[in-house]
Amino acid sequence: MGSRTRDAVLASLARDVDLVRVLVGEPARLATLGGADAEAAWGTLAVGFSGPTMVPARWQVGP
Structure with a gap:
């Protein structure tokens, strides 16, 4: 990810x-x-998700 502005991260x-x-299904x-x-x-920013299967997933802004 080049830009780490709010708009770029949310996109x-x-x-x-x-x-x-x-x-993981619908969070x-x-x-x-x-x-x-x-x-x-x-x-x-790091975001953790869990869905109906209870399998966790993590999304994070990379270097």
């Missing part, structure tokens, strides 16, 4: 969540983790 997450749905739970600084947090 990547929106694209990749379709794969999450295929792997029933969602948890997020990021840095304390609101602007810098987008570059370190």
Whole structure:
């Protein structure tokens, strides 16, 4: 991921969540983790999903 702005990160997450749905089903739970600084947090965002199969999936902004 080149840009780690809010819009770029959300666009990547929106694209990749379709794969999450295929792997774990429709997410029933969602948890997020990021840095304390609101602007810098987008570059370190991690999102955890779990669906009806209870198999966890994690999405994270890569280097």
